[in-house]
Amino acid sequence: MWLWFSKLGSPRWFYELSSKWLPWLYAAMIVLMAIGLFWALLIVPEDYQQGQTIRIMYVHVPVASISLACFPLMAVAGTITLVWKMKLADMVAKSVAPIGAWFTGLALASGAIWGDQIWGTWWAWDARLTSLLIQFFLFIGVIALRSAIESQDAAAKACAVLAIVGAINVPIIKYSVEWWNTLHQPASSFSIDPVAPNPPEVWVPLLIMISAVYVFFVIALILRTRNEILQRERRSQWVIDLVSKEKSV
Amino acid sequence: MKPHRRKKLGIIIFIAAGLSTAIGLSLYALSNNIDLFFTPTQVAAGEVTPGQRIRVGGMVKEGSVEHSQEILEVSFVTTDYNHDVLIKYAGILPDLFREGQGIVAEGAMSADGTFVASRVLAKHDENYMSVEVKAALDAAGTTPGMPQGVLQ
Amino acid sequence: MPTLQFSSLSEFLQMGGVYTFHIWTVYLLFAIFIGYNLIQPRMARQQFIREQKRRAARDAELATKPRES
Numbered sequence: 249m250w251l252w253f254s255k256l257g258s259p260r261w262f263y264e265l266s267s268k269w270l271p272w273l274y275a276a277m278i279v280l281m282a283i284g285l286f287w288a289l290l291i292v293p294e295d296y297q298q299g300q301t302i303r304i305m306y307v308h309v310p311v312a313s314i315s316l317a318c319f320p321l322m323a324v325a326g327t328i329t330l331v332w333k334m335k336l337a338d339m340v341a342k343s344v345a346p347i348g349a350w351f352t353g354l355a356l357a358s359g360a361i362w363g364d365q366i367w368g369t370w371w372a373w374d375a376r377l378t379s380l381l382i383q384f385f386l387f388i389g390v391i392a393l394r395s396a397i398e399s400q401d402a403a404a405k406a407c408a409v410l411a412i413v414g415a416i417n418v419p420i421i422k423y424s425v426e427w428w429n430t431l432h433q434p435a436s437s438f439s440i441d442p443v444a445p446n447p448p449e450v451w452v453p454l455l456i457m458i459s460a461v462y463v464f465f466v467i468a469l470i471l472r473t474r475n476e477i478l479q480r481e482r483r484s485q486w487v488i489d490l491v492s493k494e495k496s497v
Numbered sequence: 498m499k500p501h502r503r504k505k506l507g508i509i510i511f512i513a514a515g516l517s518t519a520i521g522l523s524l525y526a527l528s529n530n531i532d533l534f535f536t537p538t539q540v541a542a543g544e545v546t547p548g549q550r551i552r553v554g555g556m557v558k559e560g561s562v563e564h565s566q567e568i569l570e571v572s573f574v575t576t577d578y579n580h581d582v583l584i585k586y587a588g589i590l591p592d593l594f595r596e597g598q599g600i601v602a603e604g605a606m607s608a609d610g611t612f613v614a615s616r617v618l619a620k621h622d623e624n625y626m627s628v629e630v631k632a633a634l635d636a637a638g639t640t641p642g643m644p645q646g647v648l649q
Numbered sequence: 650m651p652t653l654q655f656s657s658l659s660e661f662l663q664m665g666g667v668y669t670f671h672i673w674t675v676y677l678l679f680a681i682f683i684g685y686n687l688i689q690p691r692m693a694r695q696q697f698i699r700e701q702k703r704r705a706a707r708d709a710e711l712a713t714k715p716r717e718s
Contacts, residue, residue, distance in 0.1 A: 301672065303672050307675050308675070365671045366619060367618045431620060434623050445625070445634075475697065
C-alpha cells in the first residue's frame with residue numbers, strides 16, 4: 249500500500265500511465281458526448297413549462313455539478329501536499345484551479361441565460377447564485393495567489409490552505425436551495441416511473457451528459473497535469489529524452 | 498503514519514473544523530438576510546415595514562389574476578397557503594407567469610396592505626416533464642404537489 | 650420509442666422560435682469551453698517542446714565550441 253502510494257506520487261510514473269489512458273478517455277468522451285448531445289438536442293421532448301429551453305439544462309447541470317467537485321479535489325490534493333509533501337498532488341492542485349474556474353464560469357453563464365428566459369432576470373442575489381459566484385472568485389483567487397508567490401514550495405502551501413478553506417463553500421452551494429429561500433429551484437428527485445415528474449426520458453440523457461462532461465474533466469485535468477510534470481521535471485533525464493524523441497514543431 | 502505527519506494532519510482537520518463551525522454559525526445568524534424573499538406568513542406577522550424595498554415570494558393564487566382594461570396593470574394574490582398578499586404590478590410579466598406558479602415580486606408594502614411591485618420574477622419548480630406526461634398525469638388526477646421551494 | 654423532435658434542419662435551428670438565441674448561445678459557450686480546454690494544453694505542450702529543443706541545441710553548441718580566451 250505504501251509502495252503503491254509513493255509510486256503514484258511519482259510524476260514520471262503518472263506521466264507514462266496517463267499516456268496509456270488518454271486514447272481510451274478520448275474515445276469514451278467522443279462516444280458519450282455524441283450520444284448525449286444528440287439525445288439532449290433532438291430527442292428530449294419539449295417541457296410542459298419551459299418548452300425547448302429545457303435543453304439548456306443538459307449543459308448547465310453537468311457543468312455546475314462537476315464544478316462542485318473541483319474544490320474538494322483541490323482540498324484533498326492540498327492536504328496531501330501539506331502532510332506528505334507528494335509532488336504530484338501539488339501539480340494536480342495547480343491544474344484543477346483553471347479548470348474549476350472554467351466550469352464555474354460556464355455554470356454561471358448558462359444559468360444566467362436560462363434565468364433571463366425563465367425567471368425574467370439573468371441574475372438575483374439569492375444564496376445559490378451568490379455562493380457559486382463566490383466559488384468562481386475563489387478559483388481566481390487561488391490562481392492569483394499561486395502566480396503571486398515566487399517560491400514554488402511556499403505557493404503550494406498557501407494554495408493548499410486556501411483550497412481547504414474554500415472547500416467549506418461547497419456544501420453551502422449544494423444546500424443553499426434547502427437552507428434558504430432562493431429563486432433557484434431545489435434539486436430534482438428522479439423518477440423511474442415514465443408517467444411522473446422527472447421521468448427517465450428527462451434524466452437518462454442528463455446522466456449521459458454528466459458522464460460525458462466528467463470524462464472531459466478528467467482529460468482536461470490530465471493534460472494540464474502532464475504539462476506541469478514536464479515543466480517541473482524538465483531537467484531530469486527522462487524529460488530530456490522525451491523532448492529529443494519528439495518531432496520538431 | 499509518522500508522528501509529525503499525524504500532527505500536521507491533525508492541525509489541518511482542527512482548523513478546517515473550526516472554520517466550518519464559525520462560518521456555519523454566522524450563516525445561521527444571518528439566515529434572514531440570506532433569504533431572497535419574505536413569505537406571505539412573514540408579511541402577515543408584521544416583519545415588513547411599509548415603504549421598505551423588499552421581495553415577497555409565493556404562489557399565484559388560482560383565479561386571482563385580474564388584468565386592468567385601461568392601463569397595463571395586473572393584480573394578483575400570492576399565497577403560501579397560510580396567508581395571502583395582494584400584489585399590484587404594472588409591467589411586463591415573465592413568460593412563465595400564470596396561476597399556480599411560484600413568483601418573486603420586488604417592491605414595497607403600501608399603507609393599505611397591498612404590495613406594489615416594480616418587478617415580478619417567475620420561479621421554476623424542480624419538476625421537468627413533457628407536455629404528454631403532464632397531460633397524462635392531469636387526466637389521472639395525480640398532478641404533482643405544488644413546488645416546495647416557495648413554501649420554505 | 651424516442652422520436653426526433655424536429656422534422657427539418659431549419660426547424661431544429663429555430664428551436665421553437667422564441668428560445669433560439671438563448672439555447673444556441675449556451676451550446677456555443679459549451680463548444681468553446683470544451684475546445685479551449687482540450688486545445689490550450691496541447692499548444693502549451695508544443696510550446697514547451699519547442700523551448701526545450703532550442704535550449705538543448707544551444708547547450709550542445711556551447712559544449713562543442715572551443716572556448717575563446
